[in-house]
Amino acid sequence: MPTDRIDIRHVARLARLALTDDEIATFGPQLGSLMTHVDALAKLDTENVAATAQVVPSRNVQREDAIRPETILARDVVLQNAPQVQGPYFRVPRIIAEEG
Amino acid sequence: MDPLKDSARAIARDVNARTTSAAEVAEALIPHVERVDAQLGAYLELTPGLMRERARAVDARVAAGEQLPLAGVPVAIKDNMCLMGTRTTAGSKILETFVAPYTATAVQRLLDAGALPIGKTNLDEFAMGSSGENSALGLTRNPYDLDRVPGGSSAGSASAVGGFEATLSLGSDTGGSIREPAAFCNVVGFKPTYGRVSRYGLIAFASSLDQIGPFARSVEDAALVYDVIAGKDPLDATSVDREVEPAAGALREDLRGVRVGVVKEFGLGDLDAASRAVYEAAYADLVRLGAELVDVTLPTAEYGLATYYLIAPAECSSNLARFDGVRYGLRVDGADVGEMYERTRAAGFGPEVKRRILIGTYALSSGYYDAYYLKAQKARTRIAEDFARAFERCDVIVSPAASSPAFRFNAKSDPVTMYLMDYYTIPGSLAGLPSLSVPCGAALPEDGTRPMPMGLQMTTPLFTERALLGYAHAYERATMHAEKLTPIVILSPPPVIPSPTTVILSLSKDDQR
Numbered sequence: 001m002p003t004d005r006i007d008i009r010h011v012a013r014l015a016r017l018a019l020t021d022d023e024i025a026t027f028g029p030q031l032g033s034l035m036t037h038v039d040a041l042a043k044l045d046t047e048n049v050a051a052t053a054q055v056v057p058s059r060n061v062q063r064e065d066a067i068r069p070e071t072i073l074a075r076d077v078v079l080q081n082a083p084q085v086q087g088p089y090f091r092v093p094r095i096i097a098e099e100g
Numbered sequence: 101m102d103p104l105k106d107s108a109r110a111i112a113r114d115v116n117a118r119t120t121s122a123a124e125v126a127e128a129l130i131p132h133v134e135r136v137d138a139q140l141g142a143y144l145e146l147t148p149g150l151m152r153e154r155a156r157a158v159d160a161r162v163a164a165g166e167q168l169p170l171a172g173v174p175v176a177i178k179d180n181m182c183l184m185g186t187r188t189t190a191g192s193k194i195l196e197t198f199v200a201p202y203t204a205t206a207v208q209r210l211l212d213a214g215a216l217p218i219g220k221t222n223l224d225e226f227a228m229g230s231s232g233e234n235s236a237l238g239l240t241r242n243p244y245d246l247d248r249v250p251g252g253s254s255a256g257s258a259s260a261v262g263g264f265e266a267t268l269s270l271g272s273d274t275g276g277s278i279r280e281p282a283a284f285c286n287v288v289g290f291k292p293t294y295g296r297v298s299r300y301g302l303i304a305f306a307s308s309l310d311q312i313g314p315f316a317r318s319v320e321d322a323a324l325v326y327d328v329i330a331g332k333d334p335l336d337a338t339s340v341d342r343e344v345e346p347a348a349g350a351l352r353e354d355l356r357g358v359r360v361g362v363v364k365e366f367g368l369g370d371l372d373a374a375s376r377a378v379y380e381a382a383y384a385d386l387v388r389l390g391a392e393l394v395d396v397t398l399p400t401a402e403y404g405l406a407t408y409y410l411i412a413p414a415e416c417s418s419n420l421a422r423f424d425g426v427r428y429g430l431r432v433d434g435a436d437v438g439e440m441y442e443r444t445r446a447a448g449f450g451p452e453v454k455r456r457i458l459i460g461t462y463a464l465s466s467g468y469y470d471a472y473y474l475k476a477q478k479a480r481t482r483i484a485e486d487f488a489r490a491f492e493r494c495d496v497i498v499s500p501a502a503s504s505p506a507f508r509f510n511a512k513s514d515p516v517t518m519y520l521m522d523y524y525t526i527p528g529s530l531a532g533l534p535s536l537s538v539p540c541g542a543a544l545p546e547d548g549t550r551p552m553p554m555g556l557q558m559t560t561p562l563f564t565e566r567a568l569l570g571y572a573h574a575y576e577r578a579t580m581h582a583e584k585l586t587p588i589v590i591l592s593p594p595p596v597i598p599s600p601t602t603v604i605l606s607l608s609k610d611d612q613r
Contacts, residue, residue: 006462015417015461016424017454018442026451030515031459037516038406038472044479051477055308055484055532056295056340056562063334071335077201083431090426093437 005032103128108173108267108321109348112214115172116162122155122172126216129174133218133265136589141240142250142260144179145187146219158214168214169328169348175210176260176269179220180227181312182301183207190303191223191235194429194448204301205336206270206312206329213328218266221256225450226420227277227305229253230521233509234452242284243587245550248506251281254315258285261315262553263587268325269315274306275408276502276525278313279537283501283555286539286582288572289315290322293562294532295340298333306415307338309408309529317582319538319573323347326565340563347566351573356390358571361494365401366524371500374543375554379500382540382556382579386498389578396490396497400482404527405519407483410463410476411530416453417460423448455515484531491561496571499524501537501555505545528559535559538572539582553585 008028012019019027075088084091101114103125114120130148137143151174158172177183180190182200189195203211211217224234232240232255240255242248243263250259254271258278261269262285271278273291282289290313297312304310314325327348332341362383368376387393425431425444432447434440449457463472490497503523512518528535537555544551556575560568576582 006458008458011458011462011465014465015457016421016438016441016445017449017457018439018446019454020446023451023454027455027458030455031462033514033516034409034459034519035462038410041403041406041410041475041479042471044400044403044482046475046478046482049478049481051474052308052480052484053477054338055480055530056293058295058338058340061337068334071202073201078427081198081201081428083425083429092426093434093440095437 005035103174104132104264106267107318108170108316108324111173111267112169112171115158115214116167118162120172122158122214122216123152125172125174126151126155129218136263136265139241139246139589140243140259140263140265141238142221142256142263142265143176143219144189144191144222144237144256147186147217150186151216151218154211154216158216161214169324170210171214173215174218174267175215176218176221176257176266177207178223178254178257178269178271180223180272180303181207181270183217183220186220188220188303189237190227191225191237192448192450192453193236194423194444196237196430198428202301205298205333207301209329210270210325215268221254221260221269223255224253225453226303226416227253227272227274228416228452228456230276230280230518231255231507231512232281234450236450242506243589244286244552244585245506245548246588248508248552249284251284251502251506253277254281254289257315258282258287258289261285261287261317263589267317268321270312271315272302272310272312273529274309274412275529276522278315279525279535279555279557280502280521282315282537284506284553286553286585287315287317288319288322288536288538288576289313289555290326290536290569291529291534292326292330292565293340293534295338296330296344296534296563296565298336298339300333300335304419306412307419308415309412319569319576320348320351322536323351323569323573326569330565342563345566347569350566350570352570353574353577354390355386355571355574358391358496359394359494360386360391361394361396361490361497363401363490363497363499364395364397365399366499368500371503372546375500375504378541378543378554379556383498385579386575389574394494396493398483398486398490398527400479400486401527403479404483404530405523407476407479407530408522408526409459409519410472411480413456413460414463414473415460417457417464420453420457452515480530483527487528487531487533495560496568497559499557501525501557505543505552505554507545508547524557533559533562534565534568536568536572538576540579541581542585550588551585
């Protein structure tokens with residue numbers, strides 16, 4: 001069982017997910033076991049098979065570049081679910097470090 | 101008239117004829133649901149105020165001469181669909197306080213058709229799960245055995261209809277999340293063709309697979325909902341612009357001339373003896389109704405799970421990137437924005453969601469894309485081709501909807517064991533096909549005391565919903581399996597018996613076997 005096959009810490013960083021040591025210990029073997037199951041796919045011949053992009057026949061659809069009032073939310077409605085606001089803005093922690 | 105037990109069709113007929121009113125239906129339902137849900141836990145939030153408000157609006161419209169297809173019909177909504185002004189949590193701590201600022205198209209169409217929203221139902225977090233146990237916000241029980249799971253991910257929507265807490269409900273199905281809980285809860289669960297029903301306002305899990313569909317206590321009621329919610333929506337570019345043939349009034353009563361495909365790879369050999377007997381009897385009933393059984397093969401079906409558990413997590417990891425503590429939901433502060441993201445997501449997501457985000461991120465990460473995601477999308481093409489080939493020889497494919505009846509809580513702690521529950525439902529999902537589960541009998545689990553319901557899955561070619569519902573209706577009318585079981589949560593007010601558990605009584609003949 002390739003339990004350490006996935007570098008969980010690296011993947012978690014990519015996923016912006018902080019994991020505890022316990023989680024790393026649990027998820028590592030679980031994901032390894034799942035990926036072993038998934039490896040069976042290698043046996044399936046997909047030479048000259050197109051990848052599915054859409055399961056139902058569809059083509060690119062263009063619409064008029066017009067405003068749909070029913071899809072527009074008022075600013076205060078949008079901000080109402082925000083964890084932190086400042087005036088009419090979403091407030092976030094510092095993104096760019098101050099110059100030393 | 102009994103609004104707790106009547107069909108949607110009967111309720112709408114009576115409300116439209118004004119022999120009863122939507123207000124009366126609402127007043128009958130609200131106290132009943134408040135009482136029963138203390139046991140079942142199908143709902144995360146009840147919306148009695150909204151229900152009464154809509155009931156008044158429906159009565160006014162009917163009084164003004166309108167006839168509405170779902171006039172006064174109580175419906176429950178899976179809590180991954182937005183209903184303006186109600187909390188919409190997806191069963192996750194990360195959205196625990198989120199209040200929907202708009203209404204999903206499918207939900208709006210139900211309301212416009214006269215339906216009354218009872219509340220928002222529990223689900224596996226972000227619809228990821230097969231038992232209902234992955235909700236971060238509540239425990240939903242199976243109405244036929246309170247010690248067993250309702251199935252998932254549309255746990256509350258199935259439990260509510262099976263337990264007579266709603267006449268209809270909406271669920272969503274990505275790899276079986278309507279069909280499997282429908283089988284567990286003795287109801288009809290129907291996933292239309294991918295793209296038939298708008299996903300606008302549905303919290304995305306795996307966008308190339310997600311589809312909204314109904315739960316009902318009869319095929320006819322499921323068809324009634326389908327007729328209301330299906331069709332092109334300008335707000336969802338992936339909704340299909342194709343005429344919807346109304347199904348509710350066009351359901352057949354027999355299966356004469358219908359070729360029913362029995363899939364070699366979906367043999368009954370892996371089931372326990374009691375379950376196998378249920379399906380053998382179901383197939384015999386199909387023949388009795390005039391169908392011809394045809395052996396078909398789906399050679400790539402065995403790759404379904406592997407394919408699905410790459411594609412769905414990959415899409416989930418991408419879709420759930422939006423939960424970053426900035427615009428909505430939970431935020432856990434950190435020293436900088438990166439730490440804030442990581443802590444927010446660590447605190448907000450449960451274990452199954454984290455697992456799938458990790459799998460998906462890994463499968464999409466640099467160097468692995470071709471081996472995993474691209475390979476899976478090619479496998480998906482082969483699975484769809486297998487179905488197309490099978491449908492040259494048959495009109496409908498049947499199989500079990502799940503590999504066992506509802507199991508006990510905490511019975512499947514290993515994720516891969518849980519994923520195997522979806523063995524029968526996943527291939528059809530990958531091919532985008534319309535598929536449903538209809539009650540087909542009951543089996544006594546080895547560790548159980550009551551026979552538990554089971555579901556027959558039927559799957560047909562793309563866009564043939566009307567035919568599919570017709571086959572299921574013919575089978576249902578001839579067998580009436582759902583009515584042979586009674587939920588453990590009794591329907592009328594509890595009789596006066598001096599016991600603290602008076603409401604847990606069984607009434608059905610089946611239960612006394």
